[in-house]
Amino acid sequence: MVLIMCILSACKKPTENIKIVIDTDVIKYTAMINVTDGQDGSPAPANSTITISGNAASNIYELSGKKNIQLSAGMVTIGLHPSIAPTADQPISVIAEINAPGYNKESRQITFSAEKKQQVVNIQLTRTGSTAPPVVTPPPPVYNNVSLTFTGRCPNRTDVEIRPSVYVYFRAAGSNAAFQYLGYMDKGNISTNLLAQNASYDFQIVFGGETYKVNQKIDQTAYNLTIDMPAACNF
Amino acid sequence: MKLFRCTLILSLILVIQQLKAQNDSSFVSLLNKKSVQLNVGTQGIGAEFIYGVLPELAVRGGLNFIPIKANDVFKISGFNSTSNVAADFYNIHAFADYVPFKNAAWFRMVGGFSYFFKAKGNLRVIPSDDYKYGDLVLTEDQIGYVDLSVDWRGLAPYLGVAFAHTFPRKKFNINVDVGTYYLSKPKAKVVGTGLLEGNSSQTSQLQNNIKDYRWLPTVQINFNFKL
CATH class of the missing domain: 2.60.40.1120 (Carboxypeptidase-like, regulatory domain)
Known part of the structure; x- marks a missing residue:
């Protein structure tokens, strides 16, 4: 039926550019x-x-x-x-x-x-023999809410998208400071008040024994970020 | 489907014989004539009542329906899956048949409207392998499925031609309709479950891909009984 309908319409394949979206919240x-x-x-x-x-x-x-x-x-x-x-x-x-x-x-x-x-x-x-007290990391400052939507990309499968459910860490871009906890990303979505406007950040996730990073300057309230996640593409 | 194809082929043979038999092209007024016809074709099976309202014009009203189900006719590259396809097209329609040339009364122009109260195509894609997530083997419920559906429900104009006389010269004839509907703008929807739940985000892409799927050509063979 669809084929007959298409003959007169010279139309696109119905599944053209449709991705297979896979969640990781197993x-x-x-x-x-x-x-x-x-x-x-x-x-x-x-x-x-x-x-x-x-x-x-x-x-x-x-x-x-x-x-x-x-x-x-x-x-x-x-x-x-x-x-x-x-x-x-x-x-x-x-x-x-x-x-x-x-x-x-x-x-x-x-x-x-x-x-x-x-x-x-x-x-x-604690280092062996060290008596130094552990470092105390102050909590990060609070700003307005920013929404981030992450899409995991499979480098070898362009027809597949991953919606990661993972813990996200962040730090100021270019900094050597330790990554701090940003929050839990549920099915690719995370909303946070720990990001300052007009600042750039590195975001890090760890999945399947691999570390993945992406960078973004924040000057809006919502972003779609794409992050390579080959460890989520083994199917 | 096999039965449907056999019926169509047999019908075509009958039609050719009937058309040969109806080499009488002389015009006979259609006014106040009545008949009923059963039909089979690309829009399924149906029935119509025909009534002559003018010497060259008859109107007909009827219904057609086609429920199709098929398995594994669709594959996604690189993704082992089974698929179930279903299409349901149910319509009621009102057409007008006009005989434009009195010396070729076997030829008619047909126009009208149809209301598709059901016009839906559905494709369910189900992963067929044991899906492994790391060292875990997931169940079918955990993996889920993806439903792609398209709905053309609504009013659709029809334009076509018909061959063989509107009303049988004797008791019975076979005639043929060839034409096309212009369906309502389709509404697409993608719904996923389990780990495939996120595929709902593909609705807008599917909607864009099928927006031009509006022409529905039909070929229909009518078995016409004079009343």
Whole structure:
């Protein structure tokens, strides 16, 4: 029928330029673990390792669905298998242990509870033998609201778009400061009051053991940003 | 669909024989003549009542419907999927048949309007592989599906020609309509579920792609019984 109709219309293919849009919110209960050097706030060294233990450890996956959990720029998001959910009576806990040469071992209990689907766990490493107090990062200043819509791009599949659900970090563009937590991006959308007008920022997400960045100057209240996410395109 | 095609081919053979038999081109007034006809063609099956209102002009009213369902007729490149296609076109119509040449009474010009109370095409795309997300194998419900639908419901003008006499000279004849509808502006919608929920954002692109899909050509064979 469509073919017959098209003969007279010399029209476009109905599916021309239509993308396949895929969400990444498979894992619903997540925790972003951000490991930093407690003395200067910089990301944990590249050779830092993370180990998850506890009764529920077998049900823990990296945000991209991989069993292999590793830090990238000191960050990793872990979460529960999609068929497992904590209840009000029975939260689910695991232990995250961080090891890095030259630093003391750090362990932290991470609890997934029914009422909190996302959480950020900051772990500061202390250098072996150091007695210096950990650095305290002041909270970022507050501005007017800005909406960001992120679209994940697959470099090898131009017909596919990703709507990422990930934790977003930011810092002033060109700065060597540590990335700060901006917020949780739900299906590509995040609204924040931590961005100043007329300032440029680097935004960072960590997914599938990879770190992805994009830069944007903020002089409007809404932006559509595209970010390469090859780790989300393995299907 | 196979039955439909066989019926169409058989009908065409009958039509050719009938048209050969109707080599009498002499004009006979259509006034106050009546007939009913059953039809089959690209717009499905239907029925019409015809009445002669002037010596050269008859009016007819009727209905047609075509429900089509097909599987796996559509593939998205690089994305293993199954697809279910459905098309439903139901209309009521009122046409006027005019005989322009009295020495060729077997030729008519036809015009009128049709109201499509159902004119919908729907395509459901369902990923067919076990979709792996990292080391997780997802269920069909978690993956979801994408529905692309287009709706042309509304009033549509019709213009065409018809071959063979409006009313049978004896009790029965077969005649043919060839023409086209100009459908209402289509309304497109894309709805996704599960991990494909975000495909709803593709509605405007689909709407733009199909905006010119408004001509609906028809070929229809009529089995006409004189009353």
